[in-house]
Amino acid sequence: MTTQEISPTDPTLQVLPQLSYRFDIVRRSKLWFTISLVVLVVGLTSMAFSLASFGTPLRLGLDFSGGTLLDLSFEQPITTEELRQALQEHNLASSVIQLDTNTSQEALIRMPPLSEEERLAVEATIQQKVGPFERNLVETVGPTVGRLLLRSGILAVLISFGLIVVYLTLRFQLDYAVFAILALLHDVVLTMGLFALLGLTVGMEVDSLFVVALLTIIGFSVNDTVVIYDRIRENRRLISRKVSFAEVVNLSLNQTFARSFNTTLTTMLPLIAIAILGGATLKGFAVALLVGFSLGVYSSIFIASPLLVWWRQQRSARIVEDVDADGDPDPLPSEAEG
Amino acid sequence: MVKSSGSLLNRLAFLRGLLLILAVVVAFVYVGFSREVRLGLDLKGGTQLTLQALPTEEVTEITPNVMQGVEAVIQQRINGLGVAEPLVQISGQDRLFVQLPGVADPDRAIALLGDTAQLDFRKGLVPANTLPRNELGEVTAGEEPDALFEHVGLTGDLLRNAYPQAPRRGSQNWEVLLEFKPEGAERFTQLTRDLAGTGRSIGIFLDDVLISAPVVGAEFARTGITGGTAVITGNFSVETANDLAVKLKAGALPARIQVIENRTVGATLGEVSVRRSLYAGIGGIVLVFIFMVAYYRLPGLIADVALLIYALCTFALFQLLGVTMTLPGIAGFILSIGMAVDANVLIFERIKEELREGKSLYKSISEGFNRAFSSILDSNVTTLLVCGVLFWLGVGLVKGFAVTLGIGILVSFFTALTCTRTLLLAAMGIPSLRKPQLYGVRMEVSQS
Numbered sequence: 001m002t003t004q005e006i007s008p009t010d011p012t013l014q015v016l017p018q019l020s021y022r023f024d025i026v027r028r029s030k031l032w033f034t035i036s037l038v039v040l041v042v043g044l045t046s047m048a049f050s051l052a053s054f055g056t057p058l059r060l061g062l063d064f065s066g067g068t069l070l071d072l073s074f075e076q077p078i079t080t081e082e083l084r085q086a087l088q089e090h091n092l093a094s095s096v097i098q099l100d101t102n103t104s105q106e107a108l109i110r111m112p113p114l115s116e117e118e119r120l121a122v123e124a125t126i127q128q129k130v131g132p133f134e135r136n137l138v139e140t141v142g143p144t145v146g147r148l149l150l151r152s153g154i155l156a157v158l159i160s161f162g163l164i165v166v167y168l169t170l171r172f173q174l175d176y177a178v179f180a181i182l183a184l185l186h187d188v189v190l191t192m193g194l195f196a197l198l199g200l201t202v203g204m205e206v207d208s209l210f211v212v213a214l215l216t217i218i219g220f221s222v223n224d225t226v227v228i229y230d231r232i233r234e235n236r237r238l239i240s241r242k243v244s245f246a247e248v249v250n251l252s253l254n255q256t257f258a259r260s261f262n263t264t265l266t267t268m269l270p271l272i273a274i275a276i277l278g279g280a281t282l283k284g285f286a287v288a289l290l291v292g293f294s295l296g297v298y299s300s301i302f303i304a305s306p307l308l309v310w311w312r313q314q315r316s317a318r319i320v321e322d323v324d325a326d327g328d329p330d331p332l333p334s335e336a337e338g
Numbered sequence: 339m340v341k342s343s344g345s346l347l348n349r350l351a352f353l354r355g356l357l358l359i360l361a362v363v364v365a366f367v368y369v370g371f372s373r374e375v376r377l378g379l380d381l382k383g384g385t386q387l388t389l390q391a392l393p394t395e396e397v398t399e400i401t402p403n404v405m406q407g408v409e410a411v412i413q414q415r416i417n418g419l420g421v422a423e424p425l426v427q428i429s430g431q432d433r434l435f436v437q438l439p440g441v442a443d444p445d446r447a448i449a450l451l452g453d454t455a456q457l458d459f460r461k462g463l464v465p466a467n468t469l470p471r472n473e474l475g476e477v478t479a480g481e482e483p484d485a486l487f488e489h490v491g492l493t494g495d496l497l498r499n500a501y502p503q504a505p506r507r508g509s510q511n512w513e514v515l516l517e518f519k520p521e522g523a524e525r526f527t528q529l530t531r532d533l534a535g536t537g538r539s540i541g542i543f544l545d546d547v548l549i550s551a552p553v554v555g556a557e558f559a560r561t562g563i564t565g566g567t568a569v570i571t572g573n574f575s576v577e578t579a580n581d582l583a584v585k586l587k588a589g590a591l592p593a594r595i596q597v598i599e600n601r602t603v604g605a606t607l608g609e610v611s612v613r614r615s616l617y618a619g620i621g622g623i624v625l626v627f628i629f630m631v632a633y634y635r636l637p638g639l640i641a642d643v644a645l646l647i648y649a650l651c652t653f654a655l656f657q658l659l660g661v662t663m664t665l666p667g668i669a670g671f672i673l674s675i676g677m678a679v680d681a682n683v684l685i686f687e688r689i690k691e692e693l694r695e696g697k698s699l700y701k702s703i704s705e706g707f708n709r710a711f712s713s714i715l716d717s718n719v720t721t722l723l724v725c726g727v728l729f730w731l732g733v734g735l736v737k738g739f740a741v742t743l744g745i746g747i748l749v750s751f752f753t754a755l756t757c758t759r760t761l762l763l764a765a766m767g768i769p770s771l772r773k774p775q776l777y778g779v780r781m782e783v784s785q786s
Binding site for chain 2: 071073115116120134135136137138139140141142144145152153155156159160163164167168171208209211212215216218219220222223224226227230231234255256258259262263265266267268269270271272273274276277278279281282285286289
């Protein structure tokens, strides 16, 4: 591809006949920012409520809070009441019991962390009082283990952010990197907020796979942002500097729409399958990814790129004030506002 | 550069490319599928434990040396269990990570691993018949063992070996046979000589609990029991006798340990998870395949072939590298297919754009690849960075996810750029396939 010199008469049409686009994303920036802000406020409110009711912004699962989880399949249907009475003997009546509503034969019991002897004693009592069972799952996580996991999870998110900023600064420019990270923060915080809401409403808990999901969301979302940025950078090189940055961004977004949409779809199809058909462990994981990926695509198109335009406009306005039109080959369009 | 329908030379080049890809795939598939799939604990069932070493009065600090001792002892005890492919590794300063795939009786395994197993022969100070007894009638050491038994320094360190021994005639109980090292044998002889005929017993303590208190017959008063062997009797079944022998053989743990994490998955649950996740994964991928053909037509079909090659190669690579398949691992694999599709989507969208601008098919395809490259590179690198962090900081399942996703991205980078390209160019060698509408572009936009 060679860049042609722009003829002064009709520059844009001559160089790029397809500079007409269908959606003017940038013009409605305020709307997108408002939508995100509303979701953010909902999320933060949910987190505040969670903090008030469980002491943590999200409902923490066993992995982080510590505790003992038993998944038992009984030979006969049982009742929650029977189980609670058996647990009462060990002063564990406050445990969370979930009974499979279809068969009444499978029970999930969540207790404070028990030692091996204590757990065996509890199992023996259940066997004796409630009936014989097959043990599907035992999970005991000490409280210190959980804290360590949480810390390494937060650390992993922060380090990923740092690496991404460095890489994007090298490949693009610092301001691209900063807004890509802002978009990522948007995705992470909003996902957490929505899960706080799910925790309050349907009792959804977050476990170590949630941290994995967050990191994957970061990877995918930045992926999407990068593809759009890449296009903006390329168009910036090909299109006359006289065309405003906002126009270029709009064009780039329109050119990458099909790709963004199709990629999201092809990634989400398997996730939807897992969310519906997959085992219990993966369901929450798949839901977190679905929420996060949707937010990721949204933020790449509607947050990261408009923010970049807004920033460049601010900057160019300042430069115009400072430098004035003294023939400086300013890389930024001075007539940016469209 | 080829301009027209492709000279014979170029067709040969593509043919060679095709053959090369085929050879790589066949080799991968052969090597990969000739091995058994390694399933993680969450799929196969089994127990995963994190043990923490705790300081005691004797061992006030958990040093790397102490941890190595703990690891060695635990390793030996696990060997005594006969578990296939156990994993023992030190993690952090004072933790030991243990995986026992497919253990039928995890509770027994945990009990076996947890005891310090400090064996101690002590000299009885009072007649055996005055020793306290519990409600089951078994002899105990009472509230103050030191008032009843005296330490003589004959401990588990002086053992050479230990075996379970079948019940003698007229008894139901198994026994544990001990073999002392020379120094231990000497002390044992002396201990038995001192006690023979006195009515006082030898106190056999395990972790400060009296497990047996035999009385030495008067006939040993002169010589003591020689030969360097002793037998511990008690209420042993074949399992408990075996477990005790294993513990004694492995020696005492240099520190006290505690199970701080236990994840045990029953075999049935694992099986259900595998089946469900497999169905889900295959279902999702089939949908993706259908979508690609429906939307991108011929390139979509070619992308599907490349994706199949991708999936086979990735799976084979997992096998070669000995990656253990876990549930998150399967999720990572499925996600990486999504990523692999992305590279193709990027390329095809570019090809369509070029076609719409009126470029020739060949030119559009090669431009499509060239211009999509930097996006593919950047997006893959950023995801790989995240995978790297996950692998570095994650434990267990998280690591498995990072590995599978990472390998998947690397392979997809290869297949999207080489397989798709070769296949597309090969398809162009067939004149009837050289129509823009097969590329999902409407006729009126494109010119020939």
